[in-house]
Amino acid sequence: MVIEMLQVGRRFGRRQVLQGVDLTAREGAVTGLLGPNGAGKSTTLRVLLGLLRPHGGQVRLFGEPWRREHLARVGASVDGPSFYGHLTGRQNVALHARLVGVGAAAVGEALETVGLGAAADQRASGYSTGMRSRLALAIALLGDPDLVVLDEPQNGLDPSGVREVRELVRRLARDGRTVLFSSHLLSEVAAVADDVTCLAAGRTVFAGPLSALAPDGDLESAYFQVTAGRAAR
Template sequence: MSLCADTFRVIVDMQQIRKKFGRTQALSDITLSVAPGTVYGLLGPNGAGKSTTLSILLGLLRPDGGTLRLFGREWSRQALAGIGASVNGPSFYGHLSARGNLRVHAHLVGVGDREIDRALALVDLTTVADRRAGGYSTGMKTRLATAIALLGDPPLVVLDEPQNGLDPAGIRQMRELMRSIAAQGRTVLFSSHVLSEVAATADHIGCIVAGRTVFQGTLAEFAPTGNIENSYFELCGVRA
């Protein structure tokens, strides 16, 4: 099937997703609707269920209930070919260079060396591309994981805490990268607990608290007074 973002009104459609680990109800009602050509920021305190939600979207976990559709169709393994992702922390081969890691993944998605060079440039790793990735700083590892997710220009890019470990210049670069992906008609879904970055980057915001979606909408709807921090604390039940 075609995975062109313009074909679909909704790229990700999650309705009342539930997930339990033993006696712990990790997710009780996750409902998200992500439109094509946008940056969707998923907010929530640590332990709220953001990473679990993204893992279910990517087929790493199976939900106990609810419905999930990708690219206008019921979720399937085939649909995952249209997603580039980095979740649950950077994942790569530490003994290989950044270029070597990208070469392994490029082979899996069927792209060549030109695409590897492009991905390295996008995350500003070109000058250190031949260094062993295991010796990278936290921020460099985050950028490498992002480069892997961008291989092949997937119509949907899913990033879990993409600002983690980045310095201020790297955070700004990541923000600009996500905005440029959306400007090309593709879609970004990213999780974060950094309120200012979600406010500066996302077209739409979803907020998860204790395994439930408590808000979905624009930044203006999320913080009608302009104070995103107070709105967040109110949704999370925390006194500012």
């Protein structure tokens, strides 16, 4: 498994936000992370990426106990787009490229991949919400990562942008990468995910193939059934 999170816990003060999260992601597969607001999706991703320390359980990456060195093989976009408004899109990506040690060719390739090629030399402060989301995606793809982690990648995108992100995620998986993404758009999870993990009140309430969660194809009904009565406290 590329990702293994076993009974992971995390608290903020006296509040237990994660209290038994199990999450796995297979190599070359797309895993969708679902859950109501406050279920712990973003906290789970932050723990996975080492931005927060778990207060229980185990986290493994690429078949080994979590080590910071593993992050060299990970591309991520969490907590919304992070950029310098006074710099152009190209300059923002180039700055991150230097940090991860990749050349200028990778900058242009990443911008074209997410559909920002024509706007690459505009200041990022003038970007729309959707363009900022694309910029964050471009940065996540630098360094040709084996694992791509995306937190609500469709936020702020128009229907054509949502479709492009969907196609990008599929292409990443076809190329052998592992993708983990959180989303509140059930239709998008149904369209691209191989596996699904559902969280509710800081616990995993389902983990497995999408076909096992919704064998009849009705993901909405299945989702509300497994999360019913488990609102965040």
